[in-house]
Amino acid sequence: MxxxxxxxxxxxxxxxxxxxxxxxxxxxxxxxxxxxxxxxxxxxxxxxxxxxxxxxxxxxxxxxxxxxxxxxxxxxxxxxxxxxxxxxxxxxxxxxxxxxxxxxxxxxxxxxxxxxxxxxxxxxxxxxxxxxxxxGYEVELTGNLPAFFIRQQDKCGVLSHITKVLAEHGINIATMKVSRKNRSEDATCVIEVDEGAAEELLNKMKAHPDIYDVKFIGV
Missing domain, CATH: 3.30.1330.90 (D-3-phosphoglycerate dehydrogenase; domain 3)
Known part of the structure; x- marks a missing residue:
């Protein structure tokens, strides 16, 4: 061991x-x-x-x-x-x-x-x-890696927007957990990544009409 x-x-x-x-x-x-x-x-x-x-x-x-x-x-x-x-x-x-x-x-x-x-x-x-x-949303956030906490509408296309923005900035996803209380209502997404985040990236994420808020949590 x-x-x-x-x-x-x-x-x-x-x-x-x-x-x-x-x-x-x-x-x-x-x-x-x-x-x-x-x-x-x-x-x-x-x-x-x-x-x-x-x-x-x-x-x-x-x-x-x-x-x-x-x-x-x-x-x-x-x-x-x-x-x-x-x-x-x-x-x-x-x-x-x-x-x-x-x-x-x-x-x-x-x-x-x-x-x-x-x-x-x-x-x-x-x-x-x-x-x-x-x-009240179930998440798994350890603080061991930089992470994004995102509040969003539970709609098709929101997650693809998020992952596209991360890919455009060369940021690799370590883990991702999505939580929702009911279908097609509000949801949260916690994404742990390998790198930090620039303000420009956060603004691009927030630009999606079905994303309410994005917070970046450094280590």
Missing amino acids: SVSIFQVAGPVMIGPSSSHTAGAARLGRIAAKLADSFDFVSFGLHGSFADTGKGHGTDKALLAGVMGIREDDEALGQAFALAAEKHLDFEFHRTELAGIHENSVRIGFYREGRLLCEIDGSSLGGGTVLISRID
Whole structure:
């Protein structure tokens, strides 16, 4: 059995826990890239995050992450003070999430009292994370590769437009997952790629009349 040095040594991080601290910070940082400018964040802690997270600094780590602070940054421990400086309000509460890992959180991003997006994610250990739901849509977003998150109408031709634009810019698709709630209604598409994305590419994707929004999530 092959074992990577990452699995043995774990990530470079501010502790004490790779799952409850480093993973939580990384999860918050990736989730925040899916929200536009926000002034309030709600954290619903599930399972072990709710039971033992306080002692591991999970609350500080999640808050630091949504402010863009990396898991190896000493500023992580100052998350509450930094949020006050940025006038970012937040709250933590316990919640129960179905069919999800025990180290999980539901993060709601708000601006002026309006919900922008709601994200369910888990810290799987060793600093690895998985975002499994965005606004109720099933996704698989790890943050290991650059990715696009696309909201679209579930119509023929939309995906071909997306893949054509990527091909024109020489970007290779690593994985693609499409999720919809009902046929011919709204759908989402998560595409992990090998390269970054220029603003011109995003604008070309958005130009399709049945694509509502495109967000690029760098690593």
